[in-house]
Amino acid sequence: MTALVDVRDVFRVHPSAEGGVAALQGLTLSVREGEVCVVLGPSGSGKSTLVRIVAGFDRPSAGSVRVAGLDIASLSAGGAARYRSELLGYADQHYWRALAGELTARQLIGVQLGLAGASAASRDERAAELLERVGLGDRANSRPRELSGGEQQRVALCAALAHRPRLLVADEPTGELDSATARDILGLVAELVREHGTTALVVSHDPATVEVADRVVHVRDGRVSDERILGAGADDAVVVGRGGWLRLPEELLRQAGISGRATVSLDVDRLVVAAPASEEACVVTTQASADPRSEAVLAPLSVETTRALLEARDLTRRFDELTPIDRFSASFVGGRLYAVTGPSGSGKTTLLHLLAGLDLPDAGEVTLDGVSSTSHDRAGRAELRRTRLAFIGQTAGLVPFLGARENVELSLAVRGVELEDARHRAAEALASVGLAEQGERPVAELSAGQRERAAIARAVAARPRAIVADEPTARLDGANALVVGLLFAELARTTGAVVVCATHDPLLIEQADEVVSLG
Template identity: 45%
Template sequence: MTAVSAHDVFCLYSTPRGHVAALRGLTLDVAAGERVVVHGPNGSGKTTLLRVLTGERAPSAGAVRVCGVDLGGADARARARLRGRRLGLVDQHHGSTLRAELTVRDNVALQLRITGVRPTAARRRAGELLDRLGLGALADRHPTGLSGGESQRVAVCAAIAHGPELILADEPTGELDRASAEAVYDLLAACATDTGAALVVVSHDADAARVADRVVRIRDGRLSEEWAPDGAESLVVDDRGWVRLPEPLRHHTGVTTRVRAAAGAGGIVLTGASPAAVPAARAALSGQSSVRGPADPAGSGPGLAALASDGLAARMSRVVVRLVGREVLSGHDLDVPLGELTVVRGRSGSGKSTLLRVLAGLVRPDAGDVTVAGVDLRGLDRAGLAALRRAHLAFVGQSAALVETLSVAENLTFAAQVRAARADGADDRLAELGLAALRDRPVGVLSGGERQRAAVARAFCARPAIAVLDEPTSRQDEANAERVVSALRAAAAAGTAVVVATHDPLLVDAADRTLTLT
């Protein structure tokens, strides 16, 4: 039996400026009980593929069958029944899948209750899953009191509690530390084994292959490569003869825009027709990969010179925060120097996001002192805190809060106007983060990784004195994660105080100073 059969699938998104093709003839089959990990760069169509497989998004062309259901001929009720009883979906935006009015245990038990399981049995099964991810102590709390990593793991439990036939997971470990990520992969694999379910995991994390029977890569809306975790990669040729060459292979061999194909001994030989382009292409590729990019000499943020004579943009002393009856931060200190990249690291639930929100004036501490731009935050009301952020500080949370009706470039211009700053460097920020080709595209059709980079670009377009970012590389492929790190390093070198919470070793390695929460 085949769990997924998607053949020659196209998916177009309509925008005011025309159509955007997210899938361009993709073909993918997944056998019952098979575990497949899907890799691919940001914007390649991975999340759109999952939306098509759940019946949430109808393909523009092609045939799709999931668990024996022909989605092309299924009505809304049949698609809803498929999602509710036979699929388990771990959404990229995990926070939106948890109901705030229910406890953690009841959130996990909800899908079981929908399928007809009695309350006591459903809650018992929920407790068992929570225990397997080390979340048993959170069972009686509500989602609003969880960290991002904790809510992500709860969402995984909720998605698989009812024993689905097919588990679809979109970046299930993007905001987790390595130990928590491994526990999530093991739980997904164990659930698939227990029920005989097929598993499709979309991830940038190379370690996701540890639970895979097969790994595939999507590029430009088509399947391009596949391999077994312990085997060599092979290119995929679709029904119409399309084959996609990997970027490193193209640049290394000189195959850039045209190739000559000839029959060889037992194969096809491709010869690059434009070898002269290799040096320039290699130089461009190495320039994109630099972690410590050149400083922008004109990059002094607003009010940098007036912030503090000791070179500190912000300082936190003996900060304590209690949320929902528990102490999230306990007596923490942090100095944030101008012109440095400061990284806050620690296990999921250690208080990283809370610390950043205290620094940005979005959470009031229960005790301790917080000074930002030379101002004691205790003396500011809500309007005063907003004015301080507008003048000196940019904040990028785990969810990119962009204006959906505006294009990427318009979001940057709007942010600069709110700060009464010039946005003449917006195109430079977009180019720095690999978004130049998307500048006029509405943010509503961007991938999760593209949205995240657009939020980073928006944060820096007005050259803030202090930039606070929560997990800014969690949805990025390797090349774009390097772009983000390079942009943060360049901003710090230009004088901005950059503070980042992260699990990403790439960011930790690039930091000037590190604070580890336990």
């Protein structure tokens, strides 16, 4: 079979105050006609940029992108629209955003056909056929708000395939679905594209997506880090980048006991990568200027590190038809790093919000440092957070035009810390995360990793009993993700605080003292 999608050495640099941020760095990818290709990678790895470029919404800074022989990069705006109209189907992660609320399921499926000039009758016929196929034949006249999440995503898939595209691009199609529904949808994607002979490029950070893939491509730092063709007779393959750049699968590295350094030798026609003899002496070096632990000046908390600082008892949280947290209990002990893992929709963020007192359970109780947060009103819970807890959201929430130091000081001001004390604590916290030299630079000029560390410094400066972080490495490259993981672990051990992170990132999970799995 020929390659329907051929992406070669694509770079995409977004302009920034620093002169440019590379979202894709020589990414090469080929998808054969009729294949289901799953592109896996953490947030910020360049997946969305890849999708936009393949769809003709963005142009690569360098490299070539061809789909069905069309040079996508050279298409005019009209040509790109025609290409999307005729060749491309698109399913978005936020299916609710992709579906116009004023249209019925039948009408939604007919939109792309209608734009292409199809008659109402042919649109309705095609919609009925697809809805029947996905088991929604009786919901043809329902509007999106009358459908469940899974049903909406089914409708979105039908809409993407209604015009029989040659390529389906699905961006995190299960990102906002519970795990059972997600499995159903993934199965449906695979069935539909195979029935239609459509090629599929599915972008996801959920490993479960691999189940439906013919080809799995791991993307990290804007490059393909791992590419495998699944199925009988297929060899695992690792991409060799231009100039001999080689990214080894993390799983293999782990199995081989390689963490920081490796020896590479040629054995006849085989390249042998092995752990060096003195691996224990190996020091992790990252993009950061130095090991943050070497600068750490963290004030230890006078807490008993074996005591549970954060406890959840029989927590239940419902959202309409969903109950992502159902009678969940856990004790989070001081001095330890916890990784809360689970597929998308398993309730990780909800749990973190409950633990931080940002949401209230329908049942159960949360105690922070022995105080029941669920028995407090909103102001009381805010008081608890101010004095005992730091929350790091998926977006750092930093003021971009202030320096890191000022951001930390501002947070401390909200917590009622006097200015002089705040200055001292901010300097200390920034030093602890390796940003002592970068404190005055506006956050907007910091790299993604530095921004995340600034957010951690903000949390550290508050000297909390507990730190709750939601996907703290989501937008970081591997090196920075590793630094953050190490930092959290060190933070927990040094200060005696409990650190709870919701994460998909194996690099962070690896540093955790304990993993709490949801879903």
